[in-house]
Amino acid sequence: MSSTSSCLVTKLSHYVSLSQADCARLATLEKAERTFDAGHEVYQGGDENKDLYVVKHGWAFSYTDLPDGRRQIVKIHHPGDIIGFPDVALKHVTTTLRTVEDVCLCPFPKSSLDEILRESPKLSALLLSIALRDQVVLIDLLRAMGRMSAQERVSYMLLDLISRLRITNPGMTDTIRLPMTQSQIADYLGLTNVYISKTFIRMEEDGYIHRDQNRLQILREDAMIELTDFHDRYADMDTSWFPHD
Amino acid sequence: MSSTSSCLVTKLSHYVSLSQADCARLATLEKAERTFDAGHEVYQGGDENKDLYVVKHGWAFSYTDLPDGRRQIVKIHHPGDIIGFPDVALKHVTTTLRTVEDVCLCPFPKSSLDEILRESPKLSALLLSIALRDQVVLIDLLRAMGRMSAQERVSYMLLDLISRLRITNPGMTDTIRLPMTQSQIADYLGLTNVYISKTFIRMEEDGYIHRDQNRLQILREDAMIELTDFHDRYADMDTSWFPHD
DNA sequence: CGTAGTGTTGAGATCGATCAAGCGCTGTGG
DNA sequence: CCACAGCGCTTGATCGATCTCAACACTACG
Numbered sequence: 001m002s003s004t005s006s007c008l009v010t011k012l013s014h015y016v017s018l019s020q021a022d023c024a025r026l027a028t029l030e031k032a033e034r035t036f037d038a039g040h041e042v043y044q045g046g047d048e049n050k051d052l053y054v055v056k057h058g059w060a061f062s063y064t065d066l067p068d069g070r071r072q073i074v075k076i077h078h079p080g081d082i083i084g085f086p087d088v089a090l091k092h093v094t095t096t097l098r099t100v101e102d103v104c105l106c107p108f109p110k111s112s113l114d115e116i117l118r119e120s121p122k123l124s125a126l127l128l129s130i131a132l133r134d135q136v137v138l139i140d141l142l143r144a145m146g147r148m149s150a151q152e153r154v155s156y157m158l159l160d161l162i163s164r165l166r167i168t169n170p171g172m173t174d175t176i177r178l179p180m181t182q183s184q185i186a187d188y189l190g191l192t193n194v195y196i197s198k199t200f201i202r203m204e205e206d207g208y209i210h211r212d213q214n215r216l217q218i219l220r221e222d223a224m225i226e227l228t229d230f231h232d233r234y235a236d237m238d239t240s241w242f243p244h245d
Numbered sequence: 246m247s248s249t250s251s252c253l254v255t256k257l258s259h260y261v262s263l264s265q266a267d268c269a270r271l272a273t274l275e276k277a278e279r280t281f282d283a284g285h286e287v288y289q290g291g292d293e294n295k296d297l298y299v300v301k302h303g304w305a306f307s308y309t310d311l312p313d314g315r316r317q318i319v320k321i322h323h324p325g326d327i328i329g330f331p332d333v334a335l336k337h338v339t340t341t342l343r344t345v346e347d348v349c350l351c352p353f354p355k356s357s358l359d360e361i362l363r364e365s366p367k368l369s370a371l372l373l374s375i376a377l378r379d380q381v382v383l384i385d386l387l388r389a390m391g392r393m394s395a396q397e398r399v400s401y402m403l404l405d406l407i408s409r410l411r412i413t414n415p416g417m418t419d420t421i422r423l424p425m426t427q428s429q430i431a432d433y434l435g436l437t438n439v440y441i442s443k444t445f446i447r448m449e450e451d452g453y454i455h456r457d458q459n460r461l462q463i464l465r466e467d468a469m470i471e472l473t474d475f476h477d478r479y480a481d482m483d484t485s486w487f488p489h490d
Numbered sequence: 491c492g493t494a495g496t497g498t499t500g501a502g503a504t505c506g507a508t509c510a511a512g513c514g515c516t517g518t519g520g
Numbered sequence: 521c522c523a524c525a526g527c528g529c530t531t532g533a534t535c536g537a538t539c540t541c542a543a544c545a546c547t548a549c550g
Contacts, residue, residue, distance in 0.1 A: 049483065064384075064388055066388075066392060066393075066474055067474050070392040071392070072387065072388040072391045072392050074384045074387055074388065075384075085377060085380075086377045086378075086380035086381045086384065087377075087381065088373075088374070088377050088483070088486075089374040089375075089377040089378035089381065089482050089483060090378070090381065090478070090481070090482065090483055091481065091483045094381055094384065094385075094476070095384070110486050111486050113370075113373075113486065114370075114486050114487070114488050117366045117369050117370050117373070117488055118366045118488045121362045121363050121369075124362050124366075124369050124373070125358075125359075125362050127373065128333075128358075128362070128369070128372065128373050128376060129333070129334040130334075131373060131376040131377055131380065132330060132331045132332075132333050132334040132376055133331075133334035133335070134380060135330075135331035135376065135379060135380055135383060136331045136332065136334065136335065136339055138380060138383040138384065138387065139309075139319045139320075139331065139339065139340070139383065140339075141387060142317065142319055142383065142386060142387055142390060143309055143311075143317040143319065145387060145390040145391050145435065146317045146390050146434070146435030147311060147315040147316070147317050147435060148311075149505080149506095150505080150506070181527090181528065181529090182528075182529065183528080189391070190390065190391030190392060191506075191507090192506075192507060192508080193528085193529080194506090194507075194508080194509095194529095194530085194531090195505090195506055195507075196529095197528095197529060197530060197531090198506090198530085198531090200529095201530080229311055229312050231339070233335070236335070236336065237334050237335065238294065238333070238334060238335055238336045241333075241355050241356050241358065241359050242359070243359050243362055243363045394537075394538095395537080395538075426495085426496065426497090427496075427497065428496080428497095436538075436539090437538075437539060437540080438496085438497080439497095439498085439499090439538090439539075439540080439541095440537090440538060440539075441497095442496095442497060442498060442499090443498085443499090443538095445497095446498080
């Protein structure tokens with residue numbers, strides 16, 4: 001999470017080496033900057049689809065509500081993520097974006113993508129790959145929601161979070177900062193805050209995790225990987241078919 | 246589902262008008278053809294990622310199993326769909342592909358995408374949009390799985406199916422052919438075959454649907470749309486930002 | 491005519507939800 | 521410095537939607 005270079009470039013060049021020109025193209029996406037307080041709603045579902053955002057620092061999440069108030073959080077956003085990408089295909093945004101803590105976002109217009117598609121086949125391939133990889137990640141989450149118990153879902157979430165954070169923080173070990181409340185975790189995993197509490201306590205008693213303030217240490221990562229049949233979708237992508245410059 | 250022209254071209258030109266050259270590019274994807282019997286596994290999760298497939302006719306689905314046998318169907322494929330697209334980003338496929346009935350598929354190599362990305366910005370934008378739209382669809386399904394009751398999930402599935410089929414069959418009204426078994430529907434919705442049976446019976450008693458053989462008529466579509474807060478993601482896409490030829 | 495697959499039905503079990511209370515922070519205002 | 525409100529987390533009692541298990545009916549098919 002260096003403050004000097006772009007998180008987006010860091011994240012993307014994990015997968016392919018980018019030309020100067022392509023780095024410059026990405027850098028223009030992060031020219032503008034806006035900060036938001038914790039718990040702020042940046043845009044709401046149904047709004048006209050104007051900008052995308054690159055996360056500079058802080059966590060946020062996207063969610064949808066059912067008419068009666070049931071809430072589903074569909075994506076947790078970290079530094080380097082592009083927010084709002086799926087909605088590019090549609091005229092209106094489908095989710096509401098809410099910050100978890102103080103956050104800095106870089107808005108850029110949808111039309112910037114047009115330029116990338118016309119001028120850089122390699123970046124186009126990379127963006128397409130990211131979109132497709134995110135589909136695989138959603139499918140993994142779907143599997144967890146459809147077929148896993150509460151403890152398995154929590155384990156899956158923790159493994160997914162730590163895998164994502166390791167891409168941009170290679171120094172990370174087994175401890176993550178978890179700024180979300182248990183109600184938010186419940187809305188992400190399709191459970192209730194009460195049951196999240198009970199599940200965390202159970203997992204701590206069983207020696208899977210250790211909690212301290214809002215830091216969480218994963219004690220038995222291998223056991224949790226086995227429990228959830230977890231696959232890291234972030235470390236590797238197949239870039240062999242990409243067009244060359 | 247015309248047998249003369251390509252389902253893929255039909256489906257894609259629903260969104261933008263395609264040049265001759267682009268139609269030709271898509272047609273080459275459907276040159277080869279292979280047929281499979283009902284209940285056949287075309288490829289398995291973990292296989293090397295070689296080909297994509299365009300569906301010419303028949304239904305199929307992609308699924309993953311947990312080590313203990315719990316199954317999650319993650320996508321139902323119809324004529325005109327591209328199968329295996331999300332796995333393009335990875336070296337190995339993440340799901341197993343199984344036919345529901347007798348099916349005809351057109352395999353084409355991943356590297357064909359390379360050519361499209363280099364030569365047609367417009368088709369690239371369209372493919373990217375399809376991938377992003379499919380993300381939104383997965384998010385909708387995730388919401389259903391995380392926060393909806395059995396009856397709501399079944400309603401959501403039926404509405405989603407009929408919306409998709411209407412794209413390629415504009416003549417469709419309120420009746421669909423449902424060749425999947427109740428066990429498969431259960432594996433798609435994260436429920437059990439027993440409870441699917443009970444839910445269908447309940448919905449029939451309540452006048453939402455009518456069943457006859459493997460045909461299913463939707464009697465109260467508006468009520469079901471309201472119940473599930475359903476949004477059609479297939480009818481419209483935002484193509485205004487696309488590059489011009 | 492046996493066998494396998496699919497759907498239905500019923501009894502009982504269970505995981506997670508709901509409801510309600512209490513506890514420990516933290517920030518705020520008197 | 522204290523009182524108090526608000527929020528997040530925990531705890532316990534009870535409830536209920538869905539699962540599990542088992543039996544049975546129906547169809548297709550070799």
